[in-house]
Amino acid sequence: MGRNLEPIMTDYYNFFSGSTNDFDQDITYFVELAKQIGGPVIELGCGTGRCSIAIAQEGIEVFGVDFSAEKLKIAKKKADDLGLGHKIKWVEASITNFHVPGKTFPLVIMPDRSFLQLINVRDQLSALKSIRRHLDEGGMFAFHVFVPHLRKLTEMEGKYTFRGTFPAGEDEIEVYDFMELDTFNQIAHITRYTERFNIRGESLNRQKTKIRLRYAFPSELSHLLAVCGFKIQNRYGSFYHAPFDAASEELVVEAVKIARR
Numbered sequence: 001m002g003r004n005l006e007p008i009m010t011d012y013y014n015f016f017s018g019s020t021n022d023f024d025q026d027i028t029y030f031v032e033l034a035k036q037i038g039g040p041v042i043e044l045g046c047g048t049g050r051c052s053i054a055i056a057q058e059g060i061e062v063f064g065v066d067f068s069a070e071k072l073k074i075a076k077k078k079a080d081d082l083g084l085g086h087k088i089k090w091v092e093a094s095i096t097n098f099h100v101p102g103k104t105f106p107l108v109i110m111p112d113r114s115f116l117q118l119i120n121v122r123d124q125l126s127a128l129k130s131i132r133r134h135l136d137e138g139g140m141f142a143f144h145v146f147v148p149h150l151r152k153l154t155e156m157e158g159k160y161t162f163r164g165t166f167p168a169g170e171d172e173i174e175v176y177d178f179m180e181l182d183t184f185n186q187i188a189h190i191t192r193y194t195e196r197f198n199i200r201g202e203s204l205n206r207q208k209t210k211i212r213l214r215y216a217f218p219s220e221l222s223h224l225l226a227v228c229g230f231k232i233q234n235r236y237g238s239f240y241h242a243p244f245d246a247a248s249e250e251l252v253v254e255a256v257k258i259a260r261r
Contacts (some may be wrong), residue, residue: 178193
């Protein structure tokens, strides 16, 4: 993602993370996991602090990692306004090669399907190795991705998909995606259109951004994790611990660090 697009994407991300939507259920899952395992916790791809702040509100120390200085600035202000500045440290770094000095952790989480932003195997391996370095022995890495049902992806290709309406003060933001698939490299090229409307329904501005996601198949993730020294402890088909099966739309993974032989 180009740095010149960062203000636009930060705007959208902050509207999205502050609204009620299908992903709100992941906050409960990650907060309960953090309470069960204990802190401190690393959140990778923390953005404007949606999950990090929720975990910190439970009294758990959090390190939020993101490449975007602009998103971290917003996250810090939100945490400070809630009196949580002492519970969260913000780290500007890439998730492929981050470094939180001085300690290892019992839990690393990656919400918001952020693993899909690793668009090649090299980046996936680099991120997993960095995560493993930061985990205690037996520590857990928890993340989630969408399940790439090829028929559904093919049906969405070349079409506009309405993603929802999100509040922005008194205004609203409407979001549409247009997707093109590179099936050889498993890349979804998404053009995201956002349009802002005032309370009278008048269009105030329109913006277009480009996003790339690399979708990953369940068996592929299992191999990647094994190669990098993890063992999958649990796989769920939802944040409510539903069994993972062929009909699942989401894959939630809990993998633990194992000793090298």
